[in-house]
Amino acid sequence: MKILNVDQIRALDQYTIQHEPIAPINLMERAALAFVDWFADHFSTSTAIKIFCGLGNNGGDGLAIARLLLEREYRIEVFVVRYAPRESDDFMHNHRRLKLVTENIRYVELTHDIPAIRHNEVVIDAILGSGLSRPADGIVKSTVEAINRAPATVVSVDIASGLYTDQPNSPTDVIIEPDYTVSFQLPKLAFLLPKNGRYVGNWQLVDIQLHKRYIDTSPTPYYFTQPKDARLLLQKRDRFSNKGSFGHALLLAGSYGKIGAAVLSAKACLRSGVGLLTVQVPQCGYEILQTSVPEAMCRPDEHQRVLTGASEVEGPEPVDYSTVGIGPGIGKAPETLTMLRSLLPTLKKPIVVDADALNLLSENRDLLAKLPINSILTPHPKEFERLTKKWENDYQKLDILREFAKKYKVIVVLKGAYSAVTTPDGDIHFNSTGNPGLSTGGTGDVLTGILTALLAQGYDPIEAAVLGVFAHGLAGDRAAEQRGPIGMVATDILDSLRWD
Ligand SMILES: NC(=O)C1=CN([C@@H]2O[C@H](COP(=O)(O)OP(=O)(O)OC[C@H]3O[C@@H](n4cnc5c(N)ncnc54)[C@H](O)[C@@H]3O)[C@@H](O)[C@H]2O)[C@@H](O)CC1
Numbered sequence: 001m002k003i004l005n006v007d008q009i010r011a012l013d014q015y016t017i018q019h020e021p022i023a024p025i026n027l028m029e030r031a032a033l034a035f036v037d038w039f040a041d042h043f044s045t046s047t048a049i050k051i052f053c054g055l056g057n058n059g060g061d062g063l064a065i066a067r068l069l070l071e072r073e074y075r076i077e078v079f080v081v082r083y084a085p086r087e088s089d090d091f092m093h094n095h096r097r098l099k100l101v102t103e104n105i106r107y108v109e110l111t112h113d114i115p116a117i118r119h120n121e122v123v124i125d126a127i128l129g130s131g132l133s134r135p136a137d138g139i140v141k142s143t144v145e146a147i148n149r150a151p152a153t154v155v156s157v158d159i160a161s162g163l164y165t166d167q168p169n170s171p172t173d174v175i176i177e178p179d180y181t182v183s184f185q186l187p188k189l190a191f192l193l194p195k196n197g198r199y200v201g202n203w204q205l206v207d208i209q210l211h212k213r214y215i216d217t218s219p220t221p222y223y224f225t226q227p228k229d230a231r232l233l234l235q236k237r238d239r240f241s242n243k244g245s246f247g248h249a250l251l252l253a254g255s256y257g258k259i260g261a262a263v264l265s266a267k268a269c270l271r272s273g274v275g276l277l278t279v280q281v282p283q284c285g286y287e288i289l290q291t292s293v294p295e296a297m298c299r300p301d302e303h304q305r306v307l308t309g310a311s312e313v314e315g316p317e318p319v320d321y322s323t324v325g326i327g328p329g330i331g332k333a334p335e336t337l338t339m340l341r342s343l344l345p346t347l348k349k350p351i352v353v354d355a356d357a358l359n360l361l362s363e364n365r366d367l368l369a370k371l372p373i374n375s376i377l378t379p380h381p382k383e384f385e386r387l388t389k390k391w392e393n394d395y396q397k398l399d400i401l402r403e404f405a406k407k408y409k410v411i412v413v414l415k416g417a418y419s420a421v422t423t424p425d426g427d428i429h430f431n432s433t434g435n436p437g438l439s440t441g442g443t444g445d446v447l448t449g450i451l452t453a454l455l456a457q458g459y460d461p462i463e464a465a466v467l468g469v470f471a472h473g474l475a476g477d478r479a480a481e482q483r484g485p486i487g488m489v490a491t492d493i494l495d496s497l498r499w500d
């Protein structure tokens with residue numbers, strides 16, 4: 001699913017109006033109806049509701065929502081925040097229509113006009129929407145502050161008032177802190193950025209049938225991976241396939257005290273459809289791995305405790321494997337750095353690089369240029385910061401991500417809520433699955449195993465990253481259903497992985 005910018009959203013509305021065609025006021029009615037259908041599924045008619053409307057089309061939505069809720073016998077009070085002398089045409093139209101059915105519209109011009117809001121009430125925030133062009137000030141600011149102070153449940157229409165759709169807010173901006181945001185049709189970039197969490201709450205999309213042709217032809221670097229997008233990427237298995245059909249992966253993982261990382265990664269790789277798997281671990285991990293992952297072959301390193309790359313056991317060279325996954329639990333021993341130095345220039349096909357392999361790269365940035373093109377790097381934000389530099393806000397972080405992926409021609413999976421898969425072309429695919437239960441030890445090792453398996457099977461590296469991150473998050477969601485996000489561990493994700 002595409003994420004469009006604010007100008008494109010405005011143009012999409014206009015395109016829909018012209019080409020469906022539909023009158024602007026009817027499009028607003030459709031948006032209000034979609035909101036009200038959502039609202040009716042979540043709140044009973046006994047709920048006391050205060051609706052705050054601005055003077056633009058977001059406010060127009062609010063007035064239409066008020067009328068539709070009245071028709072459904074909700075108890076509502078309407079407040080128009082009159083911050084300017086001018087209203088939009090569709091606001092005025094809906095204002096007239098609402099006045100025909102209720103007298104109960106009040107105007108907030110001064111702070112003493114702001115009503116008291118009680119804890120069992122629901123506030124609908126329709127003050128400012130995607131038309132925001134400057135920080136909230138004056139009576140808008142005071143109203144937003146009063147709503148944020150109130151113990152009520154807050155639902156924002158389209159986007160929280162005061163939050164920019166796709167540019168950074170200043171830390172001093174006053175912004176609604178909603179429990180829910182009910183947004184129209186497409187997600188907004190602002191919803192996916194960590195610093196905005198409290199200005200978004202639980203966000204939901206409602207379909208208002210904006211024109212598909214405009215969406216399909218609009219260029220954008222931003223995507224949100226939905227289940228149907230991921231399903232399209234999944235390759236079907238041929239009945240006549242054999243284990244040779246699905247590649248032979250090499251995992252370089254583990255060090256003394258961190259053999260568990262190698263075990264988790266190996267299991268995830270096997271559960272993600274790799275044909276054959278060889279794992280190179282330091283000698284101290286040999287028995288552990290052979291016992292806990294009998295499906296994998298183990299090539300013990302000649303070193304007892306860390307990886308050096310050398311082994312007394314004969315075997316193919318790393319370049320001869322379908323792909324290599326490197327990093328889980330490897331530590332940062334000088335021998336391991338030497339291994340990385342000699343290994344990287346020999347590899348020709350994309351590989352997966354994680355954890356301490358990334359930290360070694362950030363301490364030896366000359367090695368970044370040695371990564372095979374289209375390799376997948378899976379840093380969490382701290383690791384990515386070490387690879388690049390500190391960012392001032394989430395938007396700058398996206399720019400740094402894009403620059404890095406372009407410069408080194410790699411795919412970067414920046415892990416977190418809505419993990420961002422960034423391609424060498426500068427596209428960013430935000431993931432839709434996953435939950436806070438995934439932010440515990442071992443889950444990253446599982447992701448490395450998954451991605452290594454997909455590359456070994458011959459998936460296009462971008463598709464492997466998008467699909468792998470989606471499947472990992474989905475397995476995490478299933479694990480959280482079973483165990484709860486607090487009780488779940490990385491092993492539960494392995495048990496929940498499914499590829500159908
Ligand atoms: N255009 C359409 O056809 C549709 C628009 N919809 C709604 O329209 C909204 C966008 O409407 P508008 O473009 O009218 O914009 P808003 O309603 O967000 O804002 C209204 C106007 O307020 C002014 N403004 C900006 N920042 C301000 C601030 N800090 N303090 C005071 N005034 C400020 C601007 O002049 C802006 O145009 C969407 O968020 C959505 O809710 C929906 O009804 C769907 C259809």
Ligand SMILES: [K+]
Binds near residue numbers: 058126127129157
């Ligand atoms: K709003």
